[in-house]
Amino acid sequence: MNVKKEKKMAYDSFNVLKATCVPLPLENVDTDQIIPARFLKATKREGFGDNLFRDWRYNGDDSPKVDFVLNNTTYTDNGTPRKILVAGRNFGSGSSREHAAWAIYDYGFRCVISSFFADIFKGNSLNIGILPVTVSPEFLDKIFTAIEANPNAEVEVDLPNQKVTLVATGESEGFDINGYKKHNMLNGFDDIDYLQSMKSEIAEFSQKQTS
Amino acid sequence: MSKKTLFDKVWDAHVVKHIEDGPDVLFIDRHFIHEVTSPVAFLGLESRGIGVLFPERTFATADHNTPTINQHLPVEDPLSANQLKALETNSSKYGISHWGLNNPKNGIVHVVGPENGITLPGMTIVCGDSHTSTHGAFGAIAFGIGTSEVEMVLASQCIMQPKPKKMRINVNGKLGKGVTPKDVTLYIIAQISASGATGYFAEYAGDVFENMSMEGRMTVCNMSIEMGARGGMIAPDETTFAFLEGREKSPKGDDWTKQVAYWKTLKTDDGAEFDMELTYNAADIEPQITYGTNPGLGTGISQSIPKAADVKDGEASYKKSLAYMGFSEGESMIGKAVDYVFLGSCTNGRIEDFRAFASIVKGRKKADNITAWLVPGSHIVESQIKEEGILDILTEAGFALRQPGCSACLAMNDDKIPAGKLAVSTSNRNFEGRQGPNSKTLLASPLVAAAAAVTGVVTDPRIFL
């Protein structure tokens, strides 16, 4: 992949991630659930992880809801947040708020696995360094079943080889990502670095556009 | 020459570069920003030490986080005030035109763009808000983006996107009494589910859309995102040109004539191919209402709530959704007690929506159990409401008008539906807590909202027509 000027790392690069998971086997998880609108008032990108899944995670008086998965210590590694979120189909639908992806990243996740992602969420994730991995519904079920049997089951997400593996059984499946985005994720580059390198082409193109 | 769809024509005309095994670099004609999704983008520019490439192509308006009463007073919530200030400061620093609170042109971004002629056919338009799809009503490619992309557009006037798949949705025939554009879109979403169009860009075609006003087309395109599509568009025609002619930023004189000639070429060629094509019959559509916690969980108002086995969503999600709403499978929607009515948002906050609402409440009274928030989409809409005498009708019936903004559509300001309360809303999302923590939302048209407002319960508006 030929990217001209690769200036700086915009986010952590992603290569192979072998980690335990948090299961969220619900469909149509929208970005209003991931981060409710009333937490969008910041002018800086800081601290969104505290309000990740706010209304599913906390009661109105800020006490934790015990039955929500993020409050279940079984799904932490001795209290440390896990890096892979496994979610039901159509994850990230609704509002375009990138804050949803920020909250997931800030909480500690680096990868979300689902059988189907909403478009804008998927794009936002890739832009900030979360890898959205789309697997078949059957393979998603296998991951959920494995985690149910053993909450510490590990999954390996191999970006260079575009492959996701259930570590215990070795079962695996390939996933798609375009070459350009893959290169960016492997290196922690973002699109603005690329676009800055083609400013003169853009300026020329703009001449023929109505303004 | 190969046959092209409307979408192809506009997209292809904006590709600066195609990246092999990657996205297209797409030139963006118009960029709207608001106070919530732009501050971090400006911070990004600063930390990179770069500026805004074409500030004249970006327009700022304050809407998401603004109060809808006493707008002349300082904004009380310090966090909201801070975001509004950031929008103002960033706009003036980079030379972006800014319509803040109290500016006569202020209003919801997707309402003010078209009403000032900033939105034009054949353009590419983006904004950090998923309902940017609204502008597709003019035959533009318009879609919502994230904050990283807002930064991208500020920096380079381009965005990197793989070309989506194409679908066409045809609705033919004549709409029945009391069936509005909102019902058409809710019907389509209920048919294909909240994710049925993910990965696609939609074109709406057929005589129902051809005969629709621009306001109605905006309502339909607005909701495209609620079926998962990135956007939806309708070929520009005489209705489009008539709406745009003479608007502040619309082309004038020879330029207008030249543009109209070009806009007339923006139609799908006969025989052009779509990846998916759906066709519905207008006669099958009745006034709609949602009962669940995503916009795909809706039904005709006279119908009962479907059984889990009959919906596309998985059973666990469906049951969670009904449990949240406090509804049961098989129940009828008519007669459910309503607490709040919200008329507004970029979906149904335009003058036609207020006319429709007024047509039912005229000569009737607001039900005592109802709290009603009527929020115009912009100051221009607000003035029209007054000039046309609609305000008098509303006041007479016991309603008050608020000031423009997004308001209870996303409940970022004080307009939050209280926990446990049921609202009939003309906005676009019924997600859990969308209109306030633990509040419950039924999405519907302005006519259904009006019928609920005067009866206090879910009511078929056709009995009043």
Ligand code: SF4
């Ligand atoms: S009215 Fe609602 S959907 Fe429309 S721009 Fe405002 S928040 Fe977004």
